[in-house]
Amino acid sequence: MLILDDWHTHCISLGVTIAIPVSQERISPVLDTAARLLLVTRQHGREVGRKELVLSPLPVEGLASRVAELRVDVLLCAAISEPLRQALEKSGVRVKPHLCGEVEAVLRAYGCRQLGRDEFRMPGCWGNHSGGKGCRHWRAARINPVGGKEA
Numbered sequence: 001m002l003i004l005d006d007w008h009t010h011c012i013s014l015g016v017t018i019a020i021p022v023s024q025e026r027i028s029p030v031l032d033t034a035a036r037l038l039l040v041t042r043q044h045g046r047e048v049g050r051k052e053l054v055l056s057p058l059p060v061e062g063l064a065s066r067v068a069e070l071r072v073d074v075l076l077c078a079a080i081s082e083p084l085r086q087a088l089e090k091s092g093v094r095v096k097p098h099l100c101g102e103v104e105a106v107l108r109a110y111g112c113r114q115l116g117r118d119e120f121r122m123p124g125c126w127g128n129h130s131g132g133k134g135c136r137h138w139r140a141a142r143i144n145p146v147g148g149k150e151a
């Protein structure tokens with residue numbers, strides 16, 4: 001388990017706004033249906049702002065626009081639909097998917113570039129958390145249902 005007393009001032013860039021969908025103090029399992037979004041703003045290695053927003057149900061384009069309007073630089077999330085990921089990235093938001101864990105631990109890990117640790121990976125995911133290529137569902141889609149071998 002990653003234990004840090006505080007984010008280190010040398011671990012993060014000069015300024016960044018991070019968004020995390022939250023549910024019960026953990027990363028919400030699916031961004032597309034999340035009800036709350038935590039925004040954390042960091043400047044010069046220190047947290048300078050934090051607010052939590054209630055998200056109303058929106059279509060993909062509406063949710064991507066809402067996040068972009070909030071000037072989010074990085075979105076840390078668990079599962080995310082491919083259309084939403086693409087819309088967010090098109091609007092300039094860097095998406096770091098396939099993450100899990102307590103929000104504060106994930107924020108500290110992000111600040112110190114430790115998100116690759118096993119404790120922050122969704123079950124069934126591995127690798128660099130990019131795109132979905134490191135998750136079980138991607139590999140399962142390539143397996144021949146009759147012979148059980150990859151197609």
